[in-house]
Amino acid sequence: MRKLLIVLLCLPLFANASPLRTVEQFVSLSDATKVKGASQADIDAVAALLTDDMRYQHPNYGADLSKADFIAGLVNYMGMADSLTSNISNKIVGDNAITIAFVSTTVMDGKQEVDGKPLMRLFEFKDGKISLIREYW
DSSP states (O other): OHHHHHHHHHHHHHTTTHHHHHHHHHHHHHHHTTTTTTHEEEEHHHTTTTEEEEEEEEGGGGEEEEHHHHHHHHHHTOOOOOOEEEEEEEEEEETTTTEEEEEEEEEETTTEEEESSOOEEEEEETTTTTEEEEEOO
């Protein structure tokens, strides 16, 4: 009985674990698509994390893309970097939403570029998958 009570009390802690893992997977997998040697399998792994009606929005650039357009963008940039690593520096977990702050380090043609400040990205979820990605940088 005591074990059951502990499990029930801890359930709210585990409720947000899956979306957070999904965000971490998305960041890692989407970075992998941009690195030399990336393949269609890398793109497919990112696509599997997204709902069919997913939207990608970047208000500062006027972008509002469907899933198909977002995936086409990943294909367009596939393999362009020597390396790319995004490190999540902060997370705010809400109800079916997570916001992250992250800094990316990119190496292209031997030259390293690091984001000057943390960038912000919002994820919203539906049925366990990412339904919205909105950039605020």
